[in-house]
Every structure is written in structure tokens, then in C-alpha cells.
Amino acid sequence: MNARGTPGLRRALALLVGDPSADRAVPPTGFTARLTVFTAGAMAFLAVFAIAFSLATGRLADRWSSELARTATLRISAPADQADAQVGRALTVLEQTPGVATARALDDDEERALLEPWFGPDLPLDTLPIPQLIEITETAEGYDATGLRARLQAEVPGAVLDDHTRWRVPLVAAAERLRTLGWVALLLIGAATAAMITLAAQSALSANAQVIRVMRLVGARDTYIAGAFVRRFTLRSGLGAAIGTALGLVAVAALPDGSDASGFLTGLGFRGAGWLVPLLIPPLAAVTAFFATRAAALRTLRSQA
Numbered sequence: 001m002n003a004r005g006t007p008g009l010r011r012a013l014a015l016l017v018g019d020p021s022a023d024r025a026v027p028p029t030g031f032t033a034r035l036t037v038f039t040a041g042a043m044a045f046l047a048v049f050a051i052a053f054s055l056a057t058g059r060l061a062d063r064w065s066s067e068l069a070r071t072a073t074l075r076i077s078a079p080a081d082q083a084d085a086q087v088g089r090a091l092t093v094l095e096q097t098p099g100v101a102t103a104r105a106l107d108d109d110e111e112r113a114l115l116e117p118w119f120g121p122d123l124p125l126d127t128l129p130i131p132q133l134i135e136i137t138e139t140a141e142g143y144d145a146t147g148l149r150a151r152l153q154a155e156v157p158g159a160v161l162d163d164h165t166r167w168r169v170p171l172v173a174a175a176e177r178l179r180t181l182g183w184v185a186l187l188l189i190g191a192a193t194a195a196m197i198t199l200a201a202q203s204a205l206s207a208n209a210q211v212i213r214v215m216r217l218v219g220a221r222d223t224y225i226a227g228a229f230v231r232r233f234t235l236r237s238g239l240g241a242a243i244g245t246a247l248g249l250v251a252v253a254a255l256p257d258g259s260d261a262s263g264f265l266t267g268l269g270f271r272g273a274g275w276l277v278p279l280l281i282p283p284l285a286a287v288t289a290f291f292a293t294r295a296a297a298l299r300t301l302r303s304q305a
Contacts, residue, residue: 048248
């Protein structure tokens with residue numbers, strides 16, 4: 001190991017091992033210790049859900065964008081004696097349209113399945129004027145929606161083309177905003193953690209003002225005293241964040257699986273390598289505590305001088 005790397009290693013070991021003399025300035029137990037561990041754990045627990053929410057909404061936006069971008073629906077409303085003829089003409093037009101990969105008319109069972117969530121399973125389709133739906137899948141190049149609408153209007157008067165743009169774009173935009181809000185919430189959680197640790201460090205410094213005064217009389221410098229506070233609060237925050245992260249991962253794993261279609265948020269969770277992202281929370285919490293405690297300690301010690 002070169003000489004340049006030795007001081008960094010020495011500082012890292014000092015942070016982990018500590019100095020018994022300086023550690024006496026920091027209470028090993030008590031209110032500040034419990035507050036630091038609890039705050040770091042609670043914020044880490046919330047951070048796991050913020051990350052899961054952001055990743056889930058990102059997947060939702062991508063799925064909506066990819067699945068709905070190349071699909072469209074043709075709705076045909078016509079008298080019963082003309083419905084079959086108009087459906088046949090519409091299918092012929094679609095087969096002749098460049099950019100349309102497939103087009104098929106939905107049968108009664110498929111239409112009943114689409115309407116079942118709103119009207120129940122016993123919907124009498126044969127007695128209700130339900131439009132005939134045709135499912136359209138486009139190619140990667142796409143088709144000319146304006147030209148297709150003009151031709152359908154001329155040849156199939158009862159046909160209405162819905163390319164999903166009207167409601168797909170707002171849905172994708174909403175999912176993107178939710179993802180952004182999730183990351184903003186994560187930043188707020190980090191800021192709140194830093195604020196709470198700062199308050200706890202200031203409280204510990206104030207409670208040990210007399211001990212700090214004695215250490216100064218025997219020649220201890222402020223950076224030496226602050227190092228004890230930095231070490232204790234960094235380790236406490238890392239421990240609390242590790243506990244909170246573990247509990248958060250267990251809670252996320254206990255959520256309903258995404259294959260369950262009974263609810264909108266059943267897909268909330270991690271997928272694949274996404275499970276590794278929350279493992280960054282404990283070291284980030286420790287780094288946040290390190291800088292927050294160091295700044296608070298040096299500022300408070302200067303004010304007590």
C-alpha cells in the first residue's frame with residue numbers, strides 16, 4: 001500500500017474503532033442514542049417504499065406506453081340487420097390498410113368479459129345495443145390514423161376508430177409524475193434524516209458540555225471531540241438504517257403479487273436486480289449522518305468556546 005492511501009485507511013479504522021477517551025464525551029445510551037437509531041430505521045423503512053413506488057410506477061408507465069401504443073379499437077354501432085355487413089367491410093378495410101398487422105372482431109364472451117367489472121357477470125348482450133368491437137394491432141411502422149378514419153367514414157358509417165391516444169398519453173404522463181414524486185419523497189426522507197440526526201447530535205453536545213469543557217482544559221481539540229460524536233452517530237444511523245431496510249424489504253415482499261389483478265397497486269414491489277437498490281440505503285444513511293453530525297458538532301463546539 002502506498003503512503004498516500006495510508007491516512008485514508010487510518011481514518012476509516014479510527015471511525016470504526018474509535019477512541020475510548022473521546023468516546024466518553026458521547027453518551028452510549030439514552031435519549032439521543034434511541035432517537036438516532038429509531039429515526040434512521042423509520043426513515044429507511046419509508047425509503048424502501050419510496051424506492052419501490054418509484055420503480056413500480058416506472059414499470060407501469062413503460063408497460064402502458066409499450067402495450068397501448070400499438071393497439072387500437074374500432075367500435076361499430078349499427079342496426080342488427082346491418083351489423084355483420086359493416087363488420088365485414090371494416091375488416092376488409094383494415095386488412096388493406098398499410099401498417100395494420102392484425103384486426104379481429106371480439107366475440108360475445110370477450111365483450112362480456114370487458115363489461116363484467118362494471119355490469120356484473122350476467123350481462124344479457126343479446127338484449128342490449130352493445131357496439132361490436134374490433135381489436136387492431138399495428139406494425140412497428142404504424143398506420144395513418146387520419147386517412148383510415150376518412151376511409152372508414154366513407155365505407156363504414158357506423159365505425160369509430162379509437163387509437164387510445166386520448167387517454168393513453170395522460171395515463172403515461174400521470175405515471176411519470178408519480179415516479180418523480182417518489183424520488184422527491186426519497187430526497188425529503190434524506191433531508192429529514194439529516195435534520196433529526198443534527199438535532200440529536202446538538203442535544204448530546206449540550207448535555208455533555210461540562211465533559212467537553214474538561215477535555216478542552218487537558219488539551220483536546222474540537223476536531224478530536226467532534227470525531228467521537230461523528231463516529232457514534234454514524235454507526236448508530238447505519239445500524240438503524242440497516243434494521244429499517246430489512247423490515248421494509250420484508251414488508252414489500254409480503255405485498256400481493258403483481259399477477260393478482262384485484263387491485264391497482266398489486267404490482268408495487270421490486271423485480272430482479274431492483275431488490276439490490278434498497279441495499280444502498282444503510283451506507284447512504286451513514287454518509288448522511290457523518291456529514292450532518294460533523295457539521296453540527298463543529299458548529300456547536302465553536303458556539304461553546
